[in-house]
Amino acid sequence: MRKKGAVTRAPAVAGTALALAIAGAGCVTQGDLKNQARALETTIDAQGRAIENLSREVEKLRASVEGRGRGTGVSSAVESPPVAQTPPPPAPDQQVNKLERRIRELEHTKSKSTEIGMTLSPEGMSTETPGAGGATTTTLAAAPEPQQLAAAALPPPAPPPPPPPAAIDDAWRREVAQEQAVVGAMAIPQRSEYLGALDSLAHGDCASASPRLATLSAGPNSPLSDNVLYWQARCAASRGDVKDAESKLDELVSRYPRSDKAPAALLERGKLLMRDGDSADARTTLSRLIKDYPSTTEAAQARLKIVEIEH
Numbered sequence: 422m423r424k425k426g427a428v429t430r431a432p433a434v435a436g437t438a439l440a441l442a443i444a445g446a447g448c449v450t451q452g453d454l455k456n457q458a459r460a461l462e463t464t465i466d467a468q469g470r471a472i473e474n475l476s477r478e479v480e481k482l483r484a485s486v487e488g489r490g491r492g493t494g495v496s497s498a499v500e501s502p503p504v505a506q507t508p509p510p511p512a513p514d515q516q517v518n519k520l521e522r523r524i525r526e527l528e529h530t531k532s533k534s535t536e537i538g539m540t541l542s543p544e545g546m547s548t549e550t551p552g553a554g555g556a557t558t559t560t561l562a563a564a565p566e567p568q569q570l571a572a573a574a575l576p577p578p579a580p581p582p583p584p585p586p587a588a589i590d591d592a593w594r595r596e597v598a599q600e601q602a603v604v605g606a607m608a609i610p611q612r613s614e615y616l617g618a619l620d621s622l623a624h625g626d627c628a629s630a631s632p633r634l635a636t637l638s639a640g641p642n643s644p645l646s647d648n649v650l651y652w653q654a655r656c657a658a659s660r661g662d663v664k665d666a667e668s669k670l671d672e673l674v675s676r677y678p679r680s681d682k683a684p685a686a687l688l689e690r691g692k693l694l695m696r697d698g699d700s701a702d703a704r705t706t707l708s709r710l711i712k713d714y715p716s717t718t719e720a721a722q723a724r725l726k727i728v729e730i731e732h
Contacts, residue, residue, distance in 0.1 A: 472527050479520045588624035593655075596685075597623045600648065609644050611637055618652070627656035647673055649681040654689065663693055684710055684719035691726060700730050 574606075601619050604612060615637055621630035634649045643649075654669035670686040670693075677683060687710035694703035707723040707730075714720050 442600060462567070468527055472524055474525050475520050475527070479524070482520070589659075591609060594623065604645075604648075611643065611645060615645050615648070622652060622656075625659075631656055647677040647682045650677075651682040652684055654686070658689070658693060665699065667693060678713075684714040684717040687714075688719040688723055688726075695726065695730065704730055 426514045597619055601616065601623070604615055604619070614633055618633035618637070620628045621627075622631070630652070634653050637643060637645050637649045650669050651672040654666040654673070657663075657669065658666035667690055673680065673686045674683050687706055691703045691707040691710065694700075694706060704727060709727050710717075710723045711720045711727075
């Protein structure tokens with residue numbers, strides 16, 4: 422029996438390749454949506470016309486086949502002159518089958534366009550918003566960027582680790598050990614608290630020593646105020662806070678010029694200035710140390726530092 426003509430279906434909003442391109446683009450403008458809609462309508466109209474043309478061709482071929490079947494099959498009595506043999510054309514049934522396959526392919530393409538075009542949002546549903554006059558306009562949902570997907574999959578950042586102990590050297594350890602010996606033989610208030618702070622400093626643990634040092638410096642007449650200022654400055658320098666270190670060293674020398682920590686404070690300040698590349702101020706600070714405290718070990722070290730600056 423003869424099959425009826427082409428199957429007609431409502432056109433969809435996007436072809437396979439165009440829908441994938443829209444989804445990967447992220448977000449589009451209203452002008453882009455209009456251009457894409459016009460392009461889709463043109464493509465779908467062309468597909469519909471092609472299906473109709475192919476359906477008509479199938480009808481013609483089927484009519485031709487049926488007409489041949491009803492022929493009498495009478496051959497002419499007069500022999501025709503021999504003619505050059507040409508390859509026979511394909512049988513009408515083969516042409517009909519080929520055209521029907523082509524129609525099915527076009528219908529399958531339109532069906533896929535409908536399924537993909539109507540599934541534009543990440544949730545698998547098309548999104549429609551009311552337009553002017555109550556009409557609805559299809560809005561393309563923005564697909565998440567790969568960077569956003571990766572960021573959502575990452576766990577929250579871990580809290581930063583605690584700061585490492587201050588970098589100490591042999592000179593630092595010797596200085597702490599000497600001070601522990603001196604303070605341990607003195608009968609002064611808050612001696613045990615200061616020795617506890619020195620024990621932390623011996624391991625380069627300024628984080629544990631700093632609260633104890635702050636408590637010791639609270640007293641107005643504490644005999645350890647100059648020592649506390651010195652080690653607070655050293656800890657500030659070890660964590661990179663040079664301005665705070667220089668400020669405390671200057672305060673120590675200004676408030677306690679006769680302290681045994683004053684020469685050490687000037688030497689440390691000169692070293693910090695040299696580290697920052699301020700050779701002029703470093704030379705001035707070291708020269709003051711040599712002038713005000715000429716017989717100290719720190720003065721001898723200051724002379725070596727000046728030579729280092731000049732060369």
